[in-house]
Amino acid sequence: MRIARAAERAGRDPAAIALLAVSKAQSAAALAEAARAGQNAFGENYAQEALDKMQAVTELLGGARARALEWHFIGPLQSNKTRMVAERFAWVHSLERPKIARRLSDQRPAQLAPLAVLIQVNVSGEASKSGVAPEDAPALAREVAHLPHLRLRGLMCVPEPSDDQRLQRARFRALRELLERLRAQGLALDTLSMGMSGDLEAAIAEGATLVRIGTAIFGERVLARSAA
Numbered sequence: 067m068r069i070a071r072a073a074e075r076a077g078r079d080p081a082a083i084a085l086l087a088v089s090k091a092q093s094a095a096a097l098a099e100a101a102r103a104g105q106n107a108f109g110e111n112y113a114q115e116a117l118d119k120m121q122a123v124t125e126l127l128g129g130a131r132a133r134a135l136e137w138h139f140i141g142p143l144q145s146n147k148t149r150m151v152a153e154r155f156a157w158v159h160s161l162e163r164p165k166i167a168r169r170l171s172d173q174r175p176a177q178l179a180p181l182a183v184l185i186q187v188n189v190s191g192e193a194s195k196s197g198v199a200p201e202d203a204p205a206l207a208r209e210v211a212h213l214p215h216l217r218l219r220g221l222m223c224v225p226e227p228s229d230d231q232r233l234q235r236a237r238f239r240a241l242r243e244l245l246e247r248l249r250a251q252g253l254a255l256d257t258l259s260m261g262m263s264g265d266l267e268a269a270i271a272e273g274a275t276l277v278r279i280g281t282a283i284f285g286e287r288v289l290a291r292s293a294a
């Protein structure tokens with residue numbers, strides 16, 4: 067398995083690296099098959115598509131197995147979708163605005179555990195990429211950490227695609243070093259969501275604790291996406 071081999075090369079324990087199956091645009095049947103094989107955490111980019119899929123997966127697996135699954139929202143989040151995400155997901159990886167953070171906290175049902183959130187950081191500085199600038203992350207982190215129904219767990223990034231492993235590692239190193247600075251400021255952060263099918267080795271070498279893998283698990287996407 068690539069994760070285990072990459073962890074071994076980096077001198078890390080593979081058990082310290084979680085696998086998130088990125089299941090956007092994949093069928094409920096494909097998710098159910100992965101769940102039966104032991105995969106529990108799934109990442110979705112579009113809220114309504116995810117909710118429809120959750121229902122279909124529950125019908126395929128049965129309630130008890132479906133309730134054991136952990137759903138992560140990993141795409142850009144619009145204000146009009148925060149309630150469904152706050153009510154149905156366990157994690158949000160793509161937090162980048164205080165307004166969205168406040169809405170998620172206000173809309174998180176009281177009977178549920180606090181919503182685990184990650185701040186998305188634009189480590190490559192691309193205008194087309196979501197995420198806060200690295201220099202703006204500390205202020206957002208401090209604000210999010212005080213919201214009552216959220217639990218700030220760490221940082222996430224999606225660097226520009228590149229085959230240059232030195233560039234890959236530099237981007238991921240920047241996120242790790244930012245996390246370390248935030249921890250030094252007293253924030254209890256434990257998660258670095260970084261690395262996908264094309265660059266997971268570089269991410270693990272730089273300290274990823276969660277890798278988001280889609281194509282390497284499911285193959286190419288097979289469904290047209292629905293509205294976010």
